[in-house]
Amino acid sequence: MSETNDKGRRSFLAAVSTGWALFTAASVAGLGMCVRFLFPNDTFEPATKFKVGYPADFAASSEGVVDKRYKTRGIWIVRTLDGFFVLSTVCTHLGCTPNWLETEKKFKCPCHGSGFYSSGINFEGPAPRPLERFNVSLAADGQLEIDKGKKYQQEKGQWDDPESFLKMEYSV
Amino acid sequence: MSLMKFITDSQIWKSIFRHKYPDNPRDQALAVLSNVFLHLHPIKVRKSGVRMSFTWCMGGLTFFLFLVETITGVLLMFYYRPVVEYAYNDIKALRDHVPIGIMRELHRWGAHLMVITVWLHMLRVFLTGSYKPPREFNWNVGVILLVLTLLLSFTGYLLPWDQLAIWAITVGTNMARATPLMGHEGPGAAFIQLGDVSLVTAGSDVRFGLLGSKTVGAATLLRFYVLHCIAVPLGAGLLIAVHFWRVRKDGGISGPM
Numbered sequence: 001m002s003e004t005n006d007k008g009r010r011s012f013l014a015a016v017s018t019g020w021a022l023f024t025a026a027s028v029a030g031l032g033m034c035v036r037f038l039f040p041n042d043t044f045e046p047a048t049k050f051k052v053g054y055p056a057d058f059a060a061s062s063e064g065v066v067d068k069r070y071k072t073r074g075i076w077i078v079r080t081l082d083g084f085f086v087l088s089t090v091c092t093h094l095g096c097t098p099n100w101l102e103t104e105k106k107f108k109c110p111c112h113g114s115g116f117y118s119s120g121i122n123f124e125g126p127a128p129r130p131l132e133r134f135n136v137s138l139a140a141d142g143q144l145e146i147d148k149g150k151k152y153q154q155e156k157g158q159w160d161d162p163e164s165f166l167k168m169e170y171s172v
Numbered sequence: 173m174s175l176m177k178f179i180t181d182s183q184i185w186k187s188i189f190r191h192k193y194p195d196n197p198r199d200q201a202l203a204v205l206s207n208v209f210l211h212l213h214p215i216k217v218r219k220s221g222v223r224m225s226f227t228w229c230m231g232g233l234t235f236f237l238f239l240v241e242t243i244t245g246v247l248l249m250f251y252y253r254p255v256v257e258y259a260y261n262d263i264k265a266l267r268d269h270v271p272i273g274i275m276r277e278l279h280r281w282g283a284h285l286m287v288i289t290v291w292l293h294m295l296r297v298f299l300t301g302s303y304k305p306p307r308e309f310n311w312n313v314g315v316i317l318l319v320l321t322l323l324l325s326f327t328g329y330l331l332p333w334d335q336l337a338i339w340a341i342t343v344g345t346n347m348a349r350a351t352p353l354m355g356h357e358g359p360g361a362a363f364i365q366l367g368d369v370s371l372v373t374a375g376s377d378v379r380f381g382l383l384g385s386k387t388v389g390a391a392t393l394l395r396f397y398v399l400h401c402i403a404v405p406l407g408a409g410l411l412i413a414v415h416f417w418r419v420r421k422d423g424g425i426s427g428p429m
Contacts (some may be wrong), residue, residue: 039376043385094343111339 037057051143052077058084058144060170061119064118066100075134076100078118078140084094084166086146087120088132107131120154130154197255213418220426226300227426230293235412241324244279245401252331254397256390259333283325290321301429310418313411319350322409333393341396342388348379355379 047088052070060079067077076087087107089097092117096111106123107116114125121130136149144166152164180193191202204210212409220226252262253268266276270361279342294314297303303311353360356377364371374386419425 036383040384040391043375043383043391045387045389066186095346096339096342109345 004055040160046073049145049146051141051145055079055084055138066102066118068100070146071097074148077144077146078120079170081170082093083168084136085120085164086134086136088133088134088148088151090132091127092129092131093125105137106132106156133159133164135163137163138166142161197400198253201405212413212420214420214424216351218424218426221424223426228296229294230289230296231425234286234293237282237289238408238412240282241286242405244275244282244409246276249280249401254331254393256333256393257394265331273293283328284351287325290318294318304429307418307422310415310422313415313418315413317411320411321405324400324404324408327404330396331392332390337378338388341392345382345388348382349377356426384412 004062014093046156050073052075058067058077058079060081062081064078064080067079070077071089073153074089076089078085078087091098091109091111091114093109093112093114096109098107098109098114098116101108107120108114108116109125109127114127116122116127117129119130121127123128130153133152133154135147135152137145137147139145150163152158152161173181192197194200194203201215204213204215250265251266253259263276267273283297286349297314299310326341326344330337349355350355351358352363354372354377355361356372356374356379361372361377362370374380380386382392383389384395
């Protein structure tokens with residue numbers, strides 16, 4: 001009769017349980033890694049903070065001159081006689097891009113007809129709230145610098161925040 | 173010895189077909205049982221199972237359309253590139269430069285039809301009470317399959333990369349930012365934090381995971397292509413197998429309550 005490797009039932013169950021526990025932990029970790037894999041650390045989108053030129057490049061009027069040159073970067077730069085503010089081009093209804101209609105002096109969204117004044121306030125169509133504003137400041141070299149990472153919503157009273165508006169008296 | 177008998181007596185033939193000609197019950201049963209593709213289905217079907225006035229045949233049509241979509245979809249994959257620079261023109265090329273010319277349309281029409289047959293099938297199952305116990309689980313499997321069918325339509329819609337596609341997906345995925353806990357503009361997002369670092373932001377919520385970036389762009393096109401061609405069809409295929417198996421185990425199609 002050969003010697004059997006008999007350590008008993010208890011140690012067998014303990015070993016098997018440990019095995020299953022390790023297997024489960026490894027599987028959960030593997031699944032977690034798969035999910036984390038789907039969230040890229042870097043997207044090749046343009047920077048959120050960028051300069052748009054010198055104040056002298058922008059005209060002003062009492063209602064506000066809407067400048068479209070950075071619309072492809074998702075902003076309109078509006079200059080009144082008191083200063084600058086920057087509007088987001090994302091319609092607050094469902095996310096399409098409105099167009100600035102110069103003759104009618106309003107932003108009009110082609111998707112469902114939302115209308116906004118040059119200030120960004122919604123006045124017609126399904127948009128539930130005004131267009132959002134972004135942070136605007138004067139960079140060290142004198143250029144206007146926009147930071148899309150900071151947004152200001154009128155309905156939350158955030159347009160009173162001095163960061164959402166750049167005070168600059170317009171002189172011809 | 174006739175040629176047929178020579179062939180059917182050969183070892184090669186017997187290696188492929190493990191049964192004789194199915195003109196008797198035993199070989200008829202073996203013909204289905206020994207085939208990996210056929211054996212998900214039962215060997216015999218009730219007479220009521222082929223009555224269109226009972227079943228409408230909508231479930232079968234849906235599966236048929238799923239196969240049509242798979243075949244036309246794979247054919248389209250030989251020409252379509254899910255890259256921003258090429259996508260739109262590849263769709264146009266499939267119409268103007270590729271033989272048949274309507275493969276993309278067949279795929280699209282098949283998709284529309286599949287959504288219609290899915291809803292009609294659901295209606296029929298409801299009207300015949302085929303969701304009642306013990307068949308509740310299969311009804312739920314069917315609901316998930318419905319959602320997967322709609323997701324296939326949603327992800328496929330982006331692939332032509334035209335104005336309709338981009339804005340439809342922009343609007344559709346904007347809803348994801350308001351998801352509770354998982355969306356950065358949804359309720360509860362502020363509570364998911366590690367110390368003072370918010371884990372659910374515009375760059376890390378479920379919408380970001382779906383789009384692959386903060387806006388609908390190149391990453392989204394590729395992601396939706398993979399979802400549309402691989403992930404969702406695999407999931408749907410698995411659940412279809414479960415769905416058919418459940419029907420069989422619950423007594424076969426058009427079986428008594």
